[in-house]
Amino acid sequence: MIVKTLVENTSISEEYGHEHGLSLYIETKNHKVLFDVGASDLFLQNAKKLGVTIADVDYLVISHGHYDHGGGLGAFLKENYKAEVFLHQQAFGKHYRLSADGELGFIGLDDAPKQDKRIILTSGRLFINMQTQVFSNVVRKEPGSAWNAALVMKKDGQTTADAFTHEQNLVIEEDGKIFLFTGCAHNGIVNIIEHFHTLEGRMPDYVIGGFHLSSAVGGHEDLAMLDKLGKYLMDTKATYYTGHCTGIKPYERLKSVMGEQINYLATGSETRL
DSSP states (O other): OOEEEEEOOSSSSTTTTSSSOEEEEEOOOOOOEEEOOOSHHHHHHHHHHHHHHHOOEEEEEEEEEEEHHHHHHHHHHHHHHSOOOEEETTTTTTTEEOOSSSOEOOOSSGGGGGGTEEEEEOOOEEEEEETEEEEOOOOOOOOGGGGGEEEEEETTTTTEOOOTOOEEEEEEEEETHHHHHEOOOOOOOOHHHHHHHHHHHSOOEEEEEEOOOTTTSSSSOOOOHHHHHHHHHHHHEEEEOGGGOOOHHHHHHHHHHHHGGGEEBBTEEEEOO
């Protein structure tokens, strides 16, 4: 498997643009998959530099209904004419971030692409093919990220805490190994991994994506929590690649605990697994 980071908050060099968002190109023996499309059409520009032809992508999976993961959807649909696009059925809901002064800022998706015939709205667990599936409905046994508190949604005219039922995760199996991809892990990376274990009866071999351990406007989880998380992740025996909403400082703390068991995915990076 080859994973190329098309969009992340940082980049490996000035050659690649970066933004607050995530987009991963995944190439398996049988399929070309895109996981999230960042906040804009930047993923297209970086794809060309990385030798990725977006028109050849077979499937697009969008992890949840926030602009930094699905903002490039319209650009993708104009560039690619064949791929099926998988989003949770609630991904086009009205999602907002609550600022310190109480103002609501829209962070949801443009719903214009919703009518495209290639959009497939998911719920629960769905097998895309024999090697590829998505799942949602993660049971929260452990608290989610502290940074979820500022994220809300509107439904039937009421503003409530975002329950993140619109979040889904991608699973790909290849050569006897299982790869778990997370967008932001708003439901909690531990809860997601444990839910995966319930579904599959085993731990994943690789976990790749954002863990939502920091805020887009500054701040991160406390060090004691990060140390505890690092020990849990080590005990799963999986190998981790992370970035985006994990945050640099939380990543560095996890790295100090986990060593070579965790690595960072910056825009422009290419990882062969």
